[in-house]
Amino acid sequence: MPDTASPGMSHKEIMKALSGLLIVMAVTMMSSTIVSVALPQIIGALKGTQSQYTWVVTAMLLTSTISTPLWGRLADLFDKKLLLQVGIVIFLLASLGAGFSQNTEQLIAWRAVQGLGLGAAQVLIQVVIAAMISPKDRGKYNGYLGAVMGLATVAGPLLGGLITEVMDWRWCFFLPIPFALLAFFMLHRTLHLEHVRRDDVKIDYLGATLIAAGVSVLLIWITFVGDTFAWLSWQTGAMVGASVLVLALSVWVENRAAQPVVPVRIVKQRTPALAIIGSAAVGMAMFGGAVFLGQYFQIGRGYSPTAAGLLTIPMMLGMMVSSTISGRIISRTGKVKPHIVFALVSLTLGFALMSTIDHETSLVFIGGAMVLIGVGVGMSMQNLVLIVQNGVSMKDMGAASGALAFFRSLGGTIGVSVLGAVLASEVADSIKKGFAKLGVQVTGDQGGTLDLESIPAPLREIVRAAYGDGTGHIFLVSTGIAVVGLVAVLFLKPNDLRDTIDLPSAPASERSEGEKELAAS
Structure with missing residues (x-):
């Protein structure tokens, strides 16, 4: 094994090591959500379009998706702590570059580099935690991880809104830098995994x-x-x-x-395969919701960036509270499938309700739907990782975690791209019809601009209504994806979580089907 942790670590020792990991997760998650509310202003200031708006998010998710399985495989071969620190450095440099961008092309390029750091954090944090804590006990600590992710997702839009209104939007990229530096040095001091060099490394x-x-x-x-x-x-x-x-x-x-980047022998097993389908739906919820809700509240409803951030709190609170409570219950009972099924039911219902909204829908109704989406994400995201990790040995932990994170990120990336394309098409058609009624012909980028101050007031209201009404269509697509995820998790085997860090050695006759497949490979 490339890295090992001392067995029987105390709660205090685990929390010391976990502190740096939680900061890394908070910083990387915040880098996504802090931009979600500020993006309409950023793209407007850089004179960008709706397609570029989507690509500022998609570029980061794309490189994160692509790099995730590679980080996971590297974690099975090299020093996990060093790899995570390398990811933090990449994230730091990219954040600095994004902050100094002079046009949307530069911003998209730096966001793509930033995604490499996000990919490292997504999988390596899970792998390091798996190296320290057994699956059964991991439920509680994953609850902490989910709570931090929820808190970061709450704080991100609020900070993004305040920064955009009070300061310059560039500070959305500069602000995470000192926290990432803090996490780097905390990991250096608190995370201690024994590394055993391997000479049979093949990437x-x-x-x-x-x-x-x-x-x-x-x-x-x-x-x-x-x-x-x-x-x-x-x-x-x-x-x-x-x-x-x-x-x-x-x-x-x-x-x-x-030594494949995405081990097909693991992915084709029943539990990982079903968890991957569920994770793709959750990925769409996590990324698509954050990206397009901020735009809906600002462009479609006319709220300020700060108010838009405040209006997303119901979803983030649902995520934070549900992940914490669910994690503690799982650590007590060792049963994880009921939580995942309930989560996908909640997610599907939340999306279905959001599919009915337009530019005049009650904020109370929207808040209730967002709570359901938040509960769905909070109770499923970490638990889907947990149920996959429960069935693999430590030597394959990085590859299995990386594969799951890869498909979750891929679902989110494709989701944002598809939803962005659907929204752009709906908005363009609505604007053309609205302008035609006033005898105005759409010219240039009028149909896709996010710089609303550049167009006359009567036309501005047509654009706002188009974005507000179009948002419901993208959540209708999300509902269909969530239903697929729900059907998949219903077929997960209700196995109890093991209370050992690694799979116990057992005679071939007593091994499960998944263990036999792994042993045979």
């Missing part, structure tokens, strides 16, 4: 490159289809065909690699 760079290329082409197609070119066109055929071909080739390579 599947070809597989990682093919996965990155296949996913990138697919997301680029999603961004431009229906706008730049038609759904049924040679461009669609070329891009979708190329993506399918490259991804199929990546599966072939991964099946034959000695």
Whole structure:
């Protein structure tokens, strides 16, 4: 094993080590949510468009998605602590670059680099915790992790709104830097994992490159289809065909690699496969909700950035409270499936309610729907990781955690791209119809601009209504995805969580089907 932790760590020792990890999680999560509320102002100031608005988020999620399984595999081979610190440094440099961006192209590029650091945090924190704590006890500590994520998600929009109104939007990127530095040095002092050097290291760079290329082409197609070119066109055929071909080739390579980035032998097992489908739905909720709710409240309803941040609190509180309570119950009972099923039911219902909103919907109604979404995310995100980690040995912990985080991130990335494309299409049609009624022809970027001050007041109200009404359509799409996730988790096996850090050695005749598959590989 590359890294090990001393067995029987006390609660105090674990909390000391956990403190730096929680700060890393808070900082990286905040980097996403602090921008979500400020993005309309940022894109407006940089003279960007709705497509660029989506790509500021998608670029970060794309590189995070692509790099996550690679970080997970590296964690099985190298020093986990050092890898996490490298991820923090990448995040720091990218945050600095994003803050000094002079146009949307530069901002998107730096956000892509920032995603590499986010990818490291997403998987390595889970892997380090797994190296210290048994699955049964991990429920409680994962509850702390979920609470911090909820708190960071609450604080992010509020800080983003205040910074945008009181200071310059660039501080949305500068503010996380000192906290990331603090986390770096805290990890240096408090996280102690014994590292054993391995000489049989083989990184599947070809597989990682093919996965990155296949996913990138697919997301680029999603961004431009229906706008730049038609759904049924040679461009669609070329891009979708190329993506399918490259991804199929990546599966072939991964099946034959000695140490694959995404181990197919783990992913094709029942529990990981079902957890992956559920995680994709949760990823869409976590990223899509944060991105488009901030835009809905500001552009569609006319609230200030600070007010928009305050209005997202119900979802964040639902996430924070549910993850803490759920984690403690799981540590007592060792049963995790009922929590995941309840979470997906809540998520589906929340999305279904949000699909009915328009630019005049009661804020009380929206708040109630957001609470349900928050509960769904809070009770499922960490628990889906936990149920997968429960069935794999420590030598495969990084790969299994990375694979799950990869597909969750992929779901979020595709979700943001698809929802952004749906919203852009709905908004463009509504604006054209509204302008036509006033005898005005849409010119240039009028149909997609987020700089509302640049257009006359009567036309501005048409744009606001278009964004407000269009948001309901994207949540209708989300409801369908959540239903798929719910059906998947219903088929999860209700196994109790083990109380040991690693899988116990057992005779071949007593091993589970998953353990036999792992042993055979």
